[in-house]
Amino acid sequence: xRIVCPFCGERxxxxxxxxxxxxxxxxxxxxxEDAVYDYVYLRDNVAGPMTEHWYxxxxxxxxxxxxxxxxxxxxxxxxxxAGAGAAKVGA
Amino acid sequence: MKYSIFSLARAALSGHKxxxxxxxxAAPKDRYDVIIxxxxxxxxxxxxxxxxxxxxxxxxxxxxxxxxxxxxxxxTTIIRSNYGLPGNTGFYELSMKLWERMEQDLNYNAMVSQxxxxxxxxxxxxxxxxARRGNTxxxxxIDAELLDQAALRKMLPFLNFxxxxxxxxxxxxxxxxxxxxxxxxxxxxxxxxxxxxVDIIQNCEVTGFTRDANGKVTGVETSRGKIGAGKVGxxxxxxxxxxxxxxxxxxxxxxxxxxxxxxxxxxxxxxGVMTFGAGHFYVSQSDKGxxxxxxxxDGYNSYAQRGNLPVVEDVCEGGMALIPMIGRVRLLRQxxxxxxxxxDGSPIIDKSPVDGLYINAGWCYGGFKATPGSGFVFxxxxxxxxxxxxxxxxxxxxxxxxxxxxxxxxxxxxxxx
Numbered sequence: 001x002r003i004v005c006p007f008c009g010e011r012x013x014x015x016x017x018x019x020x021x022x023x024x025x026x027x028x029x030x031x032x033e034d035a036v037y038d039y040v041y042l043r044d045n046v047a048g049p050m051t052e053h054w055y056x057x058x059x060x061x062x063x064x065x066x067x068x069x070x071x072x073x074x075x076x077x078x079x080x081x082a083g084a085g086a087a088k089v090g091a
Numbered sequence: 092m093k094y095s096i097f098s099l100a101r102a103a104l105s106g107h108k109x110x111x112x113x114x115x116x117a118a119p120k121d122r123y124d125v126i127i128x129x130x131x132x133x134x135x136x137x138x139x140x141x142x143x144x145x146x147x148x149x150x151x152x153x154x155x156x157x158x159x160x161x162x163x164x165x166x167t168t169i170i171r172s173n174y175g176l177p178g179n180t181g182f183y184e185l186s187m188k189l190w191e192r193m194e195q196d197l198n199y200n201a202m203v204s205q206x207x208x209x210x211x212x213x214x215x216x217x218x219x220x221x222a223r224r225g226n227t228x229x230x231x232x233i234d235a236e237l238l239d240q241a242a243l244r245k246m247l248p249f250l251n252f253x254x255x256x257x258x259x260x261x262x263x264x265x266x267x268x269x270x271x272x273x274x275x276x277x278x279x280x281x282x283x284x285x286x287x288x289v290d291i292i293q294n295c296e297v298t299g300f301t302r303d304a305n306g307k308v309t310g311v312e313t314s315r316g317k318i319g320a321g322k323v324g325x326x327x328x329x330x331x332x333x334x335x336x337x338x339x340x341x342x343x344x345x346x347x348x349x350x351x352x353x354x355x356x357x358x359x360x361x362x363g364v365m366t367f368g369a370g371h372f373y374v375s376q377s378d379k380g381x382x383x384x385x386x387x388x389d390g391y392n393s394y395a396q397r398g399n400l401p402v403v404e405d406v407c408e409g410g411m412a413l414i415p416m417i418g419r420v421r422l423l424r425q426x427x428x429x430x431x432x433x434x435d436g437s438p439i440i441d442k443s444p445v446d447g448l449y450i451n452a453g454w455c456y457g458g459f460k461a462t463p464g465s466g467f468v469f470x471x472x473x474x475x476x477x478x479x480x481x482x483x484x485x486x487x488x489x490x491x492x493x494x495x496x497x498x499x500x501x502x503x504x505x506x507x508x
Binding site: 044 | 395401
């Protein structure tokens with residue numbers, strides 16, 4: 001598996017660290033225990049294309065949003081995750 | 092048929108032409124008292140315990156491929172009960188005791204070999220943590236011995252004791268731990284369950300659940316038609332989330348890939364099972380002579396049953412750091428299996444919120460050693476609608492209650508367990 005970093009180009013997997021599914025959003029501070037439980041512990045555990053957060057620790061140290069098929073490991077899209085790094089490329 | 096020295100002699104005298112199939116390959120009936128989804132070790136063990144211990148013999152095991160084609164045939168065959176946390180300690184010892192009598196119970200040679208499991212320590216802090224775990228084991232009646240470097244030098248002279256970064260200081264040994272022949276475990280449970288009337292149905296993929304007006308599960312829809320059931324248990328490892336989703340459930344589980352490796356066969360080298368304490372590397376030697384080893388999961392969600400090279404490199408580096416001479420041994424095979432990684436690294440054996448559906452999942456990469464214990468407590472749960480006392484903490488709602496069983500203390504980050 002290789003990931004085409006939008007900042008660094010195509011790099012081998014060993015340079016990246018995985019966080020997981022990019023879909024769960026941190027609930028508001030007053031959202032209640034059930035919402036926090038849902039966010040912290042429950043997973044869709046998608047079988048198929050899933051958008052995920054990866055960290056390019058062995059390169060530009062940017063957080064990336066990678067769309068990857070969990071059945072085949074095929075990567076269909078890579079974009080900077082929202083944040084300081086994303087602003088540099090106008091995303 | 093019953094296996095014995097006499098059946099072997101009889102078969103030998105007739106040129107081994109009259110062996111019968113080990114189990115019946117059944118076709119689905121319209122209805123069963125209990126359906127178990129998943130024909131791996133856990134599912135087959137559950138069916139056998141239902142039939143042998145709990146008197147429920149109208150049972151079917153549904154397997155989407157062939158029995159033992161998933162993780163039961165992909166693990167590194169290690170059995171042990173060296174856990175430190177309440178919930179785990181007693182459960183894995185229950186499982187170990189069942190391993191010790193399994194072959195007699197099943198009338199099947201599963202090549203259970205109590206050759207010892209040794210966890211190496213490389214620092215004073217790690218020694219103290221291992222001493223604590225060893226004491227926990229002994230208080231609970233489980234064997235554990237803390238060995239120092241001098242004892243290990245006699246036992247395993249080839250270790251890299253004087254590694255500058257991670258010197259081997261000693262290890263925690265459980266002599267009753269060891270290995271078992273993973274395929275034979277599946278075949279043994281299939282053999283014994285089938286003898287008691289359990290239907291083992293292969294190439295039968297569950298595609299949905301049938302429910303009544305109150306939402307209770309009344310059976311399953313499969314690639315071989317609808318099958319009715321009084322109760323349905325699922326023991327499907329890496330597919331847990333997908334099967335649970337058919338009943339509208341989301342689980343605290345992610346599916347990850349774990350790779351395992353075997354080298355070419357060499358002369359007897361490694362007497363038991365050994366784990367490197369400064370990285371993640373564990374190794375034993377099969378009776379054929381191959382070194383069977385593994386390490387970390389790859390770390391990203393996957394259903395692909397194959398991994399990537401960074402972990403291959405990491406595992407081999409761990410091996411080289413511990414046993415430098417294995418650098419000249421060639422790797423023969425490497426494969427991947429899909430682990431149902433739970434949020435605290437411990438399993439879930441519980442009734443689901445859906446009436447009539449029972450869950451056995453979240454084994455992470457430690458399911459093989461649990462096979463007999465898992466089958467026993469899951470059969471207990473299904474038969475009596477009550478958790479067995481050694482599985483009473485493996486509840487689905489423990490994450491909501493803050494009652495995690497986090498052996499490694501990693502938090503809700505499954506790729507770190």
